[in-house]
Amino acid sequence: MRRRHGVLLTTALLAQLAAGPFPATATAPGAPEPTAQCGVVRSGGTPLGDAEVTLYQAGDGGHARPRVLARARSTEDGRFTLDYRRPDDPRAVLYVLADLPGAGRTAAATTDGTTTDGADLNGPHDPHGPVTLAAVLGGAAAPPELVVNERTTVAVAYALSRFTGPAGVSGTHPGLQNAAAIAHNLADTGTGDIAATLATPPNGHLTSTMAEFNTLANLLAACVTGDACDRLFDLARRPGHDRPQDTLRAAVDIAHDPGHNAAELFDLARTSPSYLPALSDAPAAWTVALRYDGNGHEIDGPGNIAFDADGNAWVTNNYRYDADPTVPVCGGRALLKITPTGQDAPGAPYRGGGLYGAGFGITVDTTGTAWAGNFGFQGDGCPIDPTPLERSLSRFAADGTPLSPPEGLQEGGIAQPQGMASDRTGTVWTANCGGTGVTRIPDGDATRAREIPLPGLRKPFGAAVDPADRLWVTGNGNDSVQLLDPDGTPRRTVTGGGLRRPLAVATDSRGNAWVGNSGILPVPCAGSTADDLAAAATSATDDPATRPGASVTLIHSDGTPDPAPFTNGGLFLPWGIAVDGDDTVWVANFGGHRVARLCGTDLTACPPGHRTGQPISPPDTGYPSDGLDRNTGLRIDPSGNVWLANNWRTVPLRTNPGGHELVLLIGAAAPVPSPLL
Template identity: 75%
Template sequence: MRRHRGVLLTAALLAQLAAGPSHAAPAAGWEEAGQCGVVRSGDAPLGGAEVTLYQAGQGPGGRARVLARGRSGGDGRFSLDYRRPRDPRAVLYVLADLGRPSARAPQDGPAQDGPAQDGRTPDGPAQDGPVTLAAVLSGAGAPPELVVNERTTVAAAYALARFTGPDGVAGSSPGLQNGAALAHNLADTGTGGIAPLLASAPNGALTSTLAEFNTLANLLATCVSGDSCDRLLDLARRPGRERPRNTLLAAVDIAHDPGHNAAELFALAATADRYRPALPAAPDAWTVALRYDGNGHELDGPGNIAFDADGNAWVSNNYRYGPDPAVPVCGADTVLKFTPTGQDAPGAPYRGGGLYGAGFGITVDAKGSAWVANFGFQGRGCPLNPMPLERSVSQFAPDGTALSPREGWRGAGIVQPQGMAADRSGTVWVANCGSDSVARIPDGDATRAREIAVPGLHKPFGAAVDPAGRLWVSGNGSDSVQVVGPDGSPERTVTGAGLRRPLAVATDSRGNAWVSNSGILPVPCGDTTAADLADALGGEDGPRPGTSVTMIGPDGTAAPAPFTNGGLFLPWGVAVDGDDTVWVANFGGHRVARLCGVDLSACPPGVRTGEPISPPDTGYTSDGLERNTGIQIDPSGNVWLANNWRTVPLQANPGGHELVVLVGAAAPVATPLLGGGGGGRP
């Protein structure tokens, strides 16, 4: 890279507030604060950077606010004095603008009060050249010295991808705050290095994500060095969108459309060598996949995920944890709860309430209670008889206190329950896989639960509620989808339309239902076992006949043909994001499919409903994925997947041991899910 020499600036920028001039006395309740730091590219300091500390705007139309400005000296160091915002959840971030590579030499003298010389106003975003580096200051303890480099920029761009635009960072709570916290799982802002979570198991050398993250940092470094800015900004530009104006926005665009120009971006990144290890070959897409395993000895066969209003992830778990797949395990007696950054919530995991061998069924209701379906999963060789334990659902308060009795909530035809869903009125629904019926729990009052018999529905599995409060439930054994009215009245049965061994169901904001068709996978309830499901996998050399996704309109009319591309392999889980884009987890192939939904404005130009946004032949692949069942999207736009089974499952203990998060990949949703489009935009 070019090294820039100049006079070290010895004066720091005075604090500025939008409410008044920098010399105004602090308002009551405001605390004086300071932050020093250094701007670097690799190990080389970057002098002459205009460094600005911002408070992110609140709400989708919010405006980022300048708290302080300074300029880095010849050694890259800067100092900022500011008044700490009253709101303890305020998101703070730093931008270091170096302008065009040919005009980055530091200037003599301190920065001046008032409008910056590059044309910004105290509340305005940077407007100058393409080199902008970033670091998230909040969401973790502020380091004694903040490092701003390409790694911290990639971390900020991905974690806040859905909140960052040309006018700065802004968004709603809790998604904005959770995203800021997640940035610290990628980069260490105190060192500019890899964050501990990304650097160690179950990440680190066990997956390619660390090398991919470094390669993305190298990609930005090609512009910082002054050689390839135009090439970077051209390649990062999303189809049909404006060209990003700087390196930060280029990284944001890549996070939004990670499959676009993936090979060309890799070739450009290979021309820089700041950060190692880097990828040896181009990925199919630049998705950043983080693995979470909680305390390292609790996840064994995570089945599905449900988010509460704060963005915490409640996770159903098939088996009691066992590290050796050859040693038999019994059914899990815990429900897991992870914070938005992947740690155990206080007191988690939680026990009691009849929990045993939960499967795909988990939901959070309108009051914040978590409900878990006790399917009775256990590994081959467990000495327990599961039959008395597979006939209930469990309920937990937000703090993890069991609200259901010791034997769980029983009755209402609940036998081997699987999919669950909740609506805005407080009703909770259960798909009774073992009794070919649906249970309706009005107002979340299990003492009033009743069974709804649906003739022709065999092995009900997936469940979702639409914006009208209707339940959509898949029949894995009947190749059908049943629609049930809010009051429990069966309304219509949908068959054909490519429905073949259907599994999960999700609904969008317009009331359409999206159904995953595995083609071959029989769910293990009734007379079918987990071993039968394993046998159906066979050699698994590629996608199977019948693999597809079916779209059904609110009136029960299905699309003329199912959708069969975009990386679909063995579709299982389905989720719809805040843009009505459809995400599909696969029980094989180590991949996620992303399909254009009904909102064509959220899709690349020319891509129609049901067509792939992810690479058509591969989807978004990751060596961090195994056999995935559940897939859900959080309020920050992160896509969470459950590594349910190992790639080569031994039936004594086939369970996988991680959750996988695609950082910033989707449009955020409001949680908990209570009907339609992932709950809509937050």
Template identity: 80%
Template structure:
């Protein structure tokens, strides 16, 4: 069955097209506005004539068939015009496929009438119209194709491009962060700081475009399709599907793919050497003066990211930074949401704790983080949580919510019943807030734990909490009753916890990091971080798997790029993603659903390259990692690689585009597929 999922995308789409122009006629009618779109098909600066250009409306829902809106054939100069009726539905996602047939066997622009049967060849280029203002002239080339392949990688299937709201719509917007459909160039966001020349992503993106050009103009299609084929899946038969397959398995045949890209140097700058993985990592920094030590993030129902922030923004690491007094909210495309960042509600020095509850409220734990030299006494400020309405209005009082024993709060989680949970690192207990009503908050002691840190709710509504101070995990019933305590299984200075759809819990083991709460100081934590010499994984770095009954796996997992694990997230395929507080890498492990893993993989076995994981020079020291409804993996650059304790905070979020299986948000238990 897994092999059948690799059926050629465009074959299904073009089969619909071959049924005749009745699809376009069916599109016309009440509620549709007539319009036209000019465009050009190119490879680099070379126009591509004779392309069968088709405009589609993506299917509304998983597996739904796309609708053909218009067709045209590109002239000798590559230009075309699509006449169609625009859907009134503002959520409709429109995209274009340009089918050029087989290299060397292309026909001229007048060989077949526009309503004749389409070509069925390996050269298929793509571009997204939705998600940005329609350009005067749409450019369809290898860059726009790579943008579609990565941003919409999780929405391609046998029926074509389709998916539910908001993931599909958000993905269409993200495609415009990669390629400019009005020029065919690198998009402005990718071309400028904190991206551009500051990371290798722009060069990697161009190299991926060169890889497609090796087929489009170089004729090396068979070689491309052989190398892009994912283990256990059908061989791709066109350039778009090949790029999608690379996005799904970015660590496969990297050196060979790089060598093929080098044969057709069309786009510049390009990579000088093969990457360890073809992950496309974008940095987001909002207005450029707000992120300073982002700790963690949580997504709302529309895929907006709420981000906790350790410090008040200060660009100079030598200038003391006091605790952050804002919560950030980023749109799915990495911009500030209206009015963001938000202030008030008792915010100060938020840590790892942020969640969105079943009613849409965002909650932030005020840990009291601040840089060395800040004159503020955080003693009272570190004992509260802040609550915000979806529009950023503070719902907590100016001093924050203080009931229920909140003390140096860290991990937070919410369940489907509306309960919000807070792990109190400085109080050796958790706070339970029923139905999101902070006036009813109560303290739940966790005597089996020291320094509660990570928190996650499983599909049954139970809370899993890690104890950084005593190498344990405790499970609480939905009403707060202690159910069991877990030790062993490699638990060592555990931090984050994530649960999967079957009720298993995955716990990151930092091995060495003592969280600075209670009797542990920030200097103790900084001393432990200083043992990271950059030469390899730190002692005890691993991930522990715990069954729903509380039984840990006999041994922890230590491969796949695990270096100094912190954040953990589980995607819609139950695949496990681990952020590292060192090593500039993300690990990806096979989860409990083996059908989502490469053939022969076992639970816990690395999917990312064993020695390196998915590395990126856009990553610093990462804490939080979460998956959005489009399948993007978001990470928090919490600290600089070489942290100066006056202001050690990092200044970006990093997003691996289309790398994971989408999840429904907000996260209210184990991951659910949209």
């Protein structure tokens, strides 16, 4: 998926507000029955009367125009009723915009696609300024009364931030539908309050996200009921983009560039403390980090993530779950499948197929089959000998049925498998961290698996395929990267460019490879142990001298590395790495509680004046969150959410060092199609 140019959400949507009333028609046989949706528009506890409320069906396609379904005007007590017919498509996403008097107008689209003239968005407006509030109706059961307020607006702005364009809100399945559903994890459209997912553990008062979300709502309230609209729009304006003209678009712009003017926006939000609890200090960035823990007693040491065609997250689990870090745990025997909204998929977690202590290796192939690498992770004190259990792969059907035998798939020289990747032909690859090469499984046929020795590679770890189906593999043990042709022929060994204890690798749309250099982390295979990894990780502090070499290396598609690595953006023990749909680069860190974001090779997706590798996230802190622990896997889903695996606790105990959550940065990245091939 390529970049969506510009955020023209409200300009286009307001263009439809002048559409005339629907003609009266008889109900066709089999047509949906008329539906009445009641609702109320509020700012905090204050009803907002005389708001023009419009119900839309989001466009089905990247540039499709949304369709007006109903319109009403709120009464003095803020209430309204929308009479409409539910679309035939059960996947249709419906949302409401409430536009207060004084909001500007552009040329307005009618229901038949023609336009009528309206006032210029830049024209005069009342002291409240152009105010547009929003709420998602589709994606969850409609409440008896729909509340539209600043909280529901922030939920829409973040969850749907990547589905905007000249025609309005539009997108394809499953990204748009999943994004609409996730909006209900942030705000409760039946009450206007914080949604249960955000309000309760592992979120709630355990992290600062709930307070941050309320502060963002207060920021919009400063415009809705105050006189701060011009200040809000000036601060929210992204470099190189048009100034937002209403509250919804301002919130979308903040979601796209959360580190821009963060402190100034916080100061403005404090002028309208309508929603509590709120932040007491300015954040480094306005990223909204939401934690998932599945059923609450299954995630322990999540290693890496892969998405299927529906946007479900398949997750490896290092350890058997136990909430007590002092209790010795053996290797995880459960493969997780988490829905986009954070629940277990039907029948999940899945067991069998030789699964034991899976690590960083997981992929979903062209058929929707999930593969996991059995590394043999376990805590100190587990009585099981992991040696016979760390030399196999496990394979599962889309419904969780194990397709590998009880001892796992052992063909092709599997040895402590870590990074995995699959290509468009169905070929599956795995890096053998405990060996000297990779295993290639053509067409996913394990009987044809073969080992490809790579003498120039020690501790093969990260693996990624590029658009030409070539494989890139990192060598954590000798600061190198190996490039292989699709048939497995070794093409080039890459050294230099700042490669130092490299871990994950990702490729962009131009065939370039991006490598996360941990600098000091030895992966626990081929002679190194988990104790070595823990010692290196705990030695890193805020002093850069304690984590030398923490960086990202760009290797061009011809195998030539950039002479110098990239070192800013909040990099702190880089591990997982991914490239989003705009070719910008995201990096997880095994320390520092932060995510880094770097400008990629497509400079049009970066702030003006940025160069390739220059940080987009704040240089000193990255995008920090107290919801993050020690992160390994990082992936981007079809809705533009950045998923991270809280693999280890900040202070790990060797008996059970595992973390217990997945963390999503909501709507932070350009969406990526799934599965990642």
